[in-house]
């Protein structure tokens with residue numbers, strides 16, 4: 104690059120030091136904290152590179168071979184590659200790789216399969232469901248008639264008898280199966296039976312667990328469902344984005360719903376990064392990764408139980424733990440804030456039948472995808488539980504606040520502990 108060119112097109116550090124500094128600080132923060140937010144991960148350097156490519160400059164409304172713009176020489180093969188890899192990864196008949204994220208993917212499926220005002224059914228938000236499964240403040244709860252099933256009060260598991268009863272009573276056009284905070288395996292076959300009985304489309308939203316499904320450590324919903332949606336950035340470890348898989352018979356409807364129904368031009372740079380992530384997930388190492396995520400989650404659960412924490416359902420089958428802090432005399436939100444000051448990042452979360460408000464709930468949610476991406480194994484989970492326990496103890500003993508001195512000491516120990524586990528992409 105010539106000097107003149109460099110002057111016209113300087114690097115971020117030169118052109119915008121304010122933004123550059125914030126990005127560097129965020130890199131350091133992600134490197135030096137124990138990241139336990141269940142919806143997050145570390146994307147690889149290759150995924151980040153594809154995300155930051157010149158494809159961000161390109162418009163490509165339409166689908167490969169049927170576009171409304173010129174210059175598709177490389178965008179078309181790229182999108183086809185992403186589609187083929189997604190189909191191969193999940194064993195699906197059809198894939199749409201254009202959804203901007205998980206929420207638009209879900210809205211597109213509704214647009215494709217349910218007439219406006221039609222009845223839909225999903226797991227309620229307080230029981231671990233997602234907003235887009237018909238919760239009242241979501242477009243999916245405003246434009247559709249939504250009924251919500253929950254979990255059993257006795258064991259906090261999904262109650263198939265309740266699902267069947269509600270389906271018979273309300274005759275939904277579509278049933279969602281999926282969650283953002285449910286630590287147990289989903290029985291897709293049982294849901295499919297209910298859906299078939301009432302003539303509903305069964306749609307699985309595997310946003311949280313798609314990496315586990317791809318890695319073969321959670322049963323696949325694909326054989327049981329009309330369509331399956333997912334994010335690509337959670338356990339799947341790809342770029343921020345969405346994906347819809349479906350049976351061939353729904354392919355046209357779903358493609359039409361994504362574009363022109365809901366979106367304009369696809370984010371081609373993200374499509375490229377999705378292709379990279381799908382290829383990473385097709386490698387044998389990804390199976391090892393997915394299995395390790397679950398093993399680590401179980402081990403951290405055991406380590407927390409041994410320190411007196413209470414786990415919703417007593418443990419986990421997947422990547423996440425839901426901890427009830429009621430017996431520790433601290434709310435989930437206050438604990439999450441105190442732990443954040445100590446270098447441990449997680450979120451306050453409602454627990455089933457929570458007596459506290461969603462903004463200041465009784466629980467915290469913990470996910471193991473990120474730490475596993477850094478190479479941790481079961482032998483490191485006791486140390487992680489120790490950091491959480493120490494922070495919660497200190498905060499509970501001081502009305503929710505940890506002293507600057509305690510926080511600083513904790514952050515230093517956390518950074519030292521993490522130094523042995525390089526963070527992918529950073």
Ligand SMILES: *Cc1c(COP(=O)(O)O)cnc(C)c1O
Nearest residue numbers: 204205206233282283310311334
């Ligand atoms: C995260 C999530 C989504 C939404 O994904 P966004 O990319 O944040 O829009 C949808 N469904 C479930 C179950 C999720 O966990």
